[in-house]
Amino acid sequence: LSCGLVVGLGYPSFWNDCLSPGLRGGILIELALRGRIHLEPLTARKKRLLDRKVLLKSAAPTGDVLLDETLRHIKASESTETVQTWIELLTGETWNPFKLQYQLRNVRERVAKGLVEKGILTTGKQSFLLFDMTTHPVCDTTEKQRLLRKLQDSVLERWTGDLRRMDRRLLALLVLAHASDVLEKALGSLEDTQYEMAMSRAKDVLEADAELAAAQGRGTEVIWAVLAAFSRA
Numbered sequence: 001l002s003c004g005l006v007v008g009l010g011y012p013s014f015w016n017d018c019l020s021p022g023l024r025g026g027i028l029i030e031l032a033l034r035g036r037i038h039l040e041p042l043t044a045r046k047k048r049l050l051d052r053k054v055l056l057k058s059a060a061p062t063g064d065v066l067l068d069e070t071l072r073h074i075k076a077s078e079s080t081e082t083v084q085t086w087i088e089l090l091t092g093e094t095w096n097p098f099k100l101q102y103q104l105r106n107v108r109e110r111v112a113k114g115l116v117e118k119g120i121l122t123t124g125k126q127s128f129l130l131f132d133m134t135t136h137p138v139c140d141t142t143e144k145q146r147l148l149r150k151l152q153d154s155v156l157e158r159w160t161g162d163l164r165r166m167d168r169r170l171l172a173l174l175v176l177a178h179a180s181d182v183l184e185k186a187l188g189s190l191e192d193t194q195y196e197m198a199m200s201r202a203k204d205v206l207e208a209d210a211e212l213a214a215a216q217g218r219g220t221e222v223i224w225a226v227l228a229a230f231s232r233a
Contacts, residue, residue, distance in 0.1 A: 022180030023107050024090040025226040027070050028054070028083060029172045032222035034062055036071055039221045040080070049214055049225040050232065053080035066110060073102045083222060084229035112136040151177065151186050155201040156194060163205065163213050171205070172223050178206050179230040206231075 031037045036059070039052040046052050059075050061068050070090065081089065088094060092103035115121040115136070122139040125132045138144045154170040163171070177183040187198045206227065214224035 019108060019180045019182075021087050021091045021093075021230070022176055023111065024087050024104060025083075025179055025230065026172070026176045027066055027090070027104070027107075028086060029176070029223050029226055030064075031062075031067055031071060031074075033168060033172070033219070034067070036060070036062065036067075037074060037222065039083070039225060047211075049210060049221065049228050050082055050084055052225070053082055054086055054222075055080065065114075066104065066107060069104060073104075077102065083225040084232070087226070087229055109134075147173075148186060148189065152190060152194075152198060155187075155198045155205075156190075159201055163208060164216050166205075166217075168217075168220055168223065171217075171220065174202060174205060175223055175227045178202070179226065 028037070036057055037054050038057050039049070040046065040055050042052070054074065056071075056075055059071060062071070073090070074086070089099055089102040090104045092100065092105075094100065094102075112121055116123055120138065120140040120143050121136040124135045124137055126135045127133075150170065151173055154166070154174060158167075158170075160166065174183070177186050183202060184199070187195055187202070190198055210224040210228045210231075214221045217224075
């Protein structure tokens with residue numbers, strides 16, 4: 001999901017402050033989709049998604065460096081944490097010096113490097129007034145367009161109006177594009193009428209009752225918890 005976010009939208013702006021926590025949210029969602037983590041069951045005191053802790057379901061390696069590093073952090077943690085807290089810890093946003101060990105460092109660069117090795121991104125330089133910055137523009141435009149079409153189709157041709165029937169990965173990509181503040185860019189190539197329709201439907205999803213949607217959609221609790229975390233931020 002994190003790779004899809006970077007590929008589909010090009011290497012997003014260095015100045016996008018939302019991207020780092022968005023990528024960490026994507027990592028948690030990917031671990032849930034792969035059956036490695038889940039939320040603790042509903043209880044009388046913990047009914048809200050953001051109150052329920054993330055539990056380890058399987059410590060089996062995924063084969064992805066970032067996912068497995070996150071999995072080790074969750075397994076090694078002395079206390080269970082919520083989705084929102086894990087996003088903060090993985091991003092390094094904590095005042096507790098003992099929790100800094102859970103920070104995932106250089107996620108954007110590591111994701112991009114992996115995509116460069118696959119021939120999807122390339123490496124370049126962009127000059128600013130006082131320094132040069134490494135960039136990773138898309139060189140495989142076919143893959144980029146494929147991912148953009150999937151996201152656009154989720155709120156156009158494949159739109160059902162029923163969140164329970166929405167593909168989990170498309171739902172996750174939509175949530176992450178919103179969380180990373182790149183959704184408008186992802187839909188920006190559409191004609192005006194289609195763009196307005198797509199944004200309206202995306203808004204219906206993003207403003208839905210996350211608690212109800214999570215209860216009705218099998219295997220989507222972590223996705224909706226990530227959305228709730230960013231909506232609350």
